[in-house]
Amino acid sequence: MIARLDEEERALALRDLPEWTPVQEPEGIRRLFIFKDFVGAFGFMTKVALLAERADHHPEWSNVYNRVDITLTTHDAGGLSRRDIDLATQIDAIYS
């Protein structure tokens, strides 16, 4: 069972993820990614999907044309966990 981060752990982890915004219901973090066009957005989604499957940790996301809106939360923990932080870090690396 993966643990939900407490307030202090969450604050510390989010220092290194300045582009991600804390959200509630579900408790998690959210970031909007913008691309030149749909091909850019979908190529990014393909890479994230492979990462997510490898980590057995999956994003809640939506795509409209060149925009990808991602929320990371851990259903098994009922909130934000280390898995979300790890996946967000990997997603940022793909985007940059």
Ligand SMILES: C[C@H](O)[C@H](O)[C@H]1CNC2=NC(N)=NC(=O)C2=N1
């Ligand atoms: C059985 C499987 O390992 C679990 O359901 C995994 C899969 N992917 C998951 N993804 C996310 N975001 N949260 C989870 O709790 C989760 N659990």
